[in-house]
Amino acid sequence: MHHPLTGKRILITQALEFMGPAMCEVFAEQGADVVRSSADLADKAAAARVVAEAGRIDVLVANLAMTAPATAAGDVTDEEWRSVFAALVDPLPRLVRAATPAMIARRSGKVLVVGSASALRGMKRTSTYSAARGAQLAYVQAVGVELAPHNVQVNAIAQNFVDNPTYFPHDVQANPRFRERLAREVPLGRLVSAREDALFAAYLCSDAADCFVGQVFPVCGGWVTR
Numbered sequence: 001m002h003h004p005l006t007g008k009r010i011l012i013t014q015a016l017e018f019m020g021p022a023m024c025e026v027f028a029e030q031g032a033d034v035v036r037s038s039a040d041l042a043d044k045a046a047a048a049r050v051v052a053e054a055g056r057i058d059v060l061v062a063n064l065a066m067t068a069p070a071t072a073a074g075d076v077t078d079e080e081w082r083s084v085f086a087a088l089v090d091p092l093p094r095l096v097r098a099a100t101p102a103m104i105a106r107r108s109g110k111v112l113v114v115g116s117a118s119a120l121r122g123m124k125r126t127s128t129y130s131a132a133r134g135a136q137l138a139y140v141q142a143v144g145v146e147l148a149p150h151n152v153q154v155n156a157i158a159q160n161f162v163d164n165p166t167y168f169p170h171d172v173q174a175n176p177r178f179r180e181r182l183a184r185e186v187p188l189g190r191l192v193s194a195r196e197d198a199l200f201a202a203y204l205c206s207d208a209a210d211c212f213v214g215q216v217f218p219v220c221g222g223w224v225t226r
Contacts, residue, residue: 003031004206010059011035013050013095018065018166019114019159022194023201030202032059042086047094059205060099063114064088064136065166068129076128088132092139096154104150111152112204113140117160117220133158137216144214155204155212160220161185162192188221 010027014020015036028034035054041047041064051057066087069080096111103109118126119134137156144154161182162168168191172178183189197219203209204217218224 003029004208005202006031007033008058008205009033009035009054009056010061010205011037011051011054011057011099012061012063013037013039013041013091014063014065018063018164019162019194019197019201020063022164022198023061023063023114026195026198026202027205030206032202032205041091041094044094047091048098051095051098056102057099058103058108059110059112060095061112061114061201061205062092062095064091065114067166068118068126070125071128072125073127081128084128084132085135088129089135089139092136096143100147100152103152104147107151109152110205110209111140111143111147111154112201113137113154113156114201115140115156115158115216117158117218117224120158120216120218120224140216141214148213151210153210153212155209155215155217157197157201157204158216158218158220158224159192159197160223161188162197162219163194186221186223187225190221192219192221 005027010032012020012023015024016038024034024036037050039046039050113136115136116133118130119137140154140156147154
């Protein structure tokens with residue numbers, strides 16, 4: 001049986017967090033040679049090192065996550081702002097700078113950013129996190145258009161209410177107030193499963209998705225389309 005990711009080497013960052021575990025599992029099932037990285041990307045040289053150690057890659061999955069601060073906008077400090085952008089935004093151009101020259105030279109490759117729908121719909125007390133996630137999506141749109149003529153596709157998933165250990169751990173899911181919020185805000189009526197999200201990501205990393213350029217795909221059970 002032919003799997004859609006057969007023959008593709010895919011580098012996944014923060015492989016132990018956010019969508020990393022599910023994507024590593026599903027991508028391997030779909031035939032990919034998965035290169036898992038759990039390196040801290042805060043250091044300026046880390047991204048280049050991670051890409052160099054990975055060797056040839058066909059796809060870069062920039063899976064970037066951190067616990068979102070819940071600070072009122074008027075109380076956000078410079079330190080909070082910088083730390084969130086350092087974790088979620090600053091690694092992106094470094095990863096792209098390291099990974100895409102070889103893709104451009106081969107005229108074949110993909111970058112998928114695992115982002116957040118918090119950039120698409122306002123939420124209270126998330127100004128720093130939402131701004132950083134928004135920067136990710138704007139970056140994807142611009143770089144996607146720039147690299148498309150080289151047959152390198154750059155896209156993003158903007159997700160929320162997807163089952164993952166970073167943002168929706170079991171204790172959060174077990175909280176009655178969270179279940180009430182889910183019923184009230186998410187038309188789907190449940191969390192998107194990690195596997196559902198990872199299968200969609202696998203599709204975006206496959207040759208079948210060569211037509212998508214600089215696009216942002218919400219995966220959030222209808223949360224941003226209500």
